[in-house]
Amino acid sequence: MRSITKTPTLPRRAVLAGAGxxxxxxxxxTFAFGLTEGAAISFINTVMTxxxxxxxSGKSEAQMLADFDGFFSKHAEVPLIAKTALGAPGRAASxxxxxxxxxxxxxxxxxxxxxxxRDFIGAELNVISSRDLGAKxxxxxxxxxxxxxxxxxxxxxxIEINGRPKMFxxxxxxxSMVSTERTEIGxxxxxxxxxxxxxxARLNVT
Amino acid sequence: xxxxxxRSGGLLVLLSFLAACASGPKPADHINDPFxxxxxxxxxxxxxxxxxxxAPAAAAYGAVIPEDVRDAVDNSANNLALPGQVVNHVxxxxxxxxxxxxxxxxxxxxxxxxxxxxPASELGLFEVPTNFDETxxxxxxxxxPYLELPLIGGSTVRGTLGMVVDFAIDPLxxxxxxxxxxxxxxxxxxxxxxxRLTYSDLVDLLLYESSDSYASQRIAYLQNMRHNLDxxxxxxxxxxxxxxxx
Numbered sequence: 001m002r003s004i005t006k007t008p009t010l011p012r013r014a015v016l017a018g019a020g021x022x023x024x025x026x027x028x029x030t031f032a033f034g035l036t037e038g039a040a041i042s043f044i045n046t047v048m049t050x051x052x053x054x055x056x057s058g059k060s061e062a063q064m065l066a067d068f069d070g071f072f073s074k075h076a077e078v079p080l081i082a083k084t085a086l087g088a089p090g091r092a093a094s095x096x097x098x099x100x101x102x103x104x105x106x107x108x109x110x111x112x113x114x115x116x117x118r119d120f121i122g123a124e125l126n127v128i129s130s131r132d133l134g135a136k137x138x139x140x141x142x143x144x145x146x147x148x149x150x151x152x153x154x155x156x157x158x159i160e161i162n163g164r165p166k167m168f169x170x171x172x173x174x175x176s177m178v179s180t181e182r183t184e185i186g187x188x189x190x191x192x193x194x195x196x197x198x199x200x201a202r203l204n205v206t
Numbered sequence: 207x208x209x210x211x212x213r214s215g216g217l218l219v220l221l222s223f224l225a226a227c228a229s230g231p232k233p234a235d236h237i238n239d240p241f242x243x244x245x246x247x248x249x250x251x252x253x254x255x256x257x258x259x260x261a262p263a264a265a266a267y268g269a270v271i272p273e274d275v276r277d278a279v280d281n282s283a284n285n286l287a288l289p290g291q292v293v294n295h296v297x298x299x300x301x302x303x304x305x306x307x308x309x310x311x312x313x314x315x316x317x318x319x320x321x322x323x324x325p326a327s328e329l330g331l332f333e334v335p336t337n338f339d340e341t342x343x344x345x346x347x348x349x350x351p352y353l354e355l356p357l358i359g360g361s362t363v364r365g366t367l368g369m370v371v372d373f374a375i376d377p378l379x380x381x382x383x384x385x386x387x388x389x390x391x392x393x394x395x396x397x398x399x400x401x402r403l404t405y406s407d408l409v410d411l412l413l414y415e416s417s418d419s420y421a422s423q424r425i426a427y428l429q430n431m432r433h434n435l436d437x438x439x440x441x442x443x444x445x446x447x448x449x450x451x452x
Contacts, residue, residue: 174433
């Protein structure tokens with residue numbers, strides 16, 4: 001995976017699938033086949049196009065972060081990511097506590113990771129390979145080529161929700177966003193003595 | 207180089223012994239930290255050292271030294287790490303990587319003027335980073351408990367052992383006389399300051415913007431190390447993304 005000289009192992013379907021491929025797969029009803037590697041790759045290409053539209057828009061930082069909020073709700077399965085980061089303590093929460101937490105989490109990750117997406121200015125994303133994880137979705141491995149800094153590996157964990165591909169995790173040089181946020185939310189919850197409401201209030205201003 | 211290879215023969219015996227400590231792959235966010243209490247104390251020390259020394263030094267380095275010079279320092283330090291990487295590639299049986307690294311060292315040490323420039327990358331002779339930690343993994347040794355080392359940061363038992371062995375088997379140490387050898391240490395130190403500058407956003411995020419900087423650094427170190435060492439992805443070990451779909 002790490003060697004740059006290695007030949008990319010793109011599935012043939014991925015080569016054929018462009019924007020048209022995505023529209024076709026979105027138009028077809030989903031059968032038990034689940035998410036294909038080709039559909040996951042064209043989804044990632046769409047996601048990157050949207051990232052570039054936002055960062056090259058010339059808007060102010062506040063406007064861009066608002067755009068990233070919309071970007072995350074459109075492309076990422078935020079409620080599931082939020083609940084995974086919270087883990088078992090979330091099972092005891094009431095539904096109103098949980099939805100307030102999920103809203104706060106959405107704003108928090110949009111600000112935190114939206115800021116990091118600015119690094120993508122002038123960047124080029126090259127899909128290296130993909131791997132079918134069965135019921136767990138598809139893992140797309142890519143390399144981000146930056147004009148001024150060393151390139152880095154970025155993996156996209158894509159799952160299928162109601163027949164549509166959605167981001168579940170972003171893994172940069174092996175470091176997973178879900179694992180990072182599970183650590184962060186766990187520590188934050190502990191610092192508030194397990195009080196989800198207080199933690200939600202903190203997330204809203206972080 | 208030959209003497210080092212010869213001495214590495216003894217290492218192979220040690221390695222096959224260590225292979226007895228083998229264990230299967232672990233999930234990507236697996237944490238084994240029985241020394242957490244001590245590690246946390248060392249973490250507080252490291253964080254204080256970063257705040258009073260390393261971070262200010264990195265900021266000053268970035269402000270005073272032009273980027274071209276900083277790049278040359280970085281290239282040079284990376285170049286000097288290559289002979290040790292060749293030894294590890296050989297020990298891992300990765301002959302193509304060993305040859306590529308040798309060619310890279312030859313090109314950058316000559317055309318690249320003692321490693322100040324990196325013409326090898328333009329010829330496609332990229333760095334294939336490795337270390338004795340990876341060699342130990344190839345021979346089946348488990349990473350062992352997480353350790354935070356004073357002034358160094360995140361590591362594991364295997365990573366710490368690997369660092370000691372990497373220092374001992376570095377071919378440059380056999381061939382470069384004192385005091386030049388000591389200058390190389392200085393160069394590595396300056397390069398460390400440069401790395402703190404290059405990764406300042408990430409380090410600041412981990413150390414100063416996390417609710418628990420120790421836990422954040424630990425998971426980031428472990429996942430990045432497992433990624434760099436090409437640890438095999440086992441689908442069964444990946445968490446179920448729908449486990450918390452409550």
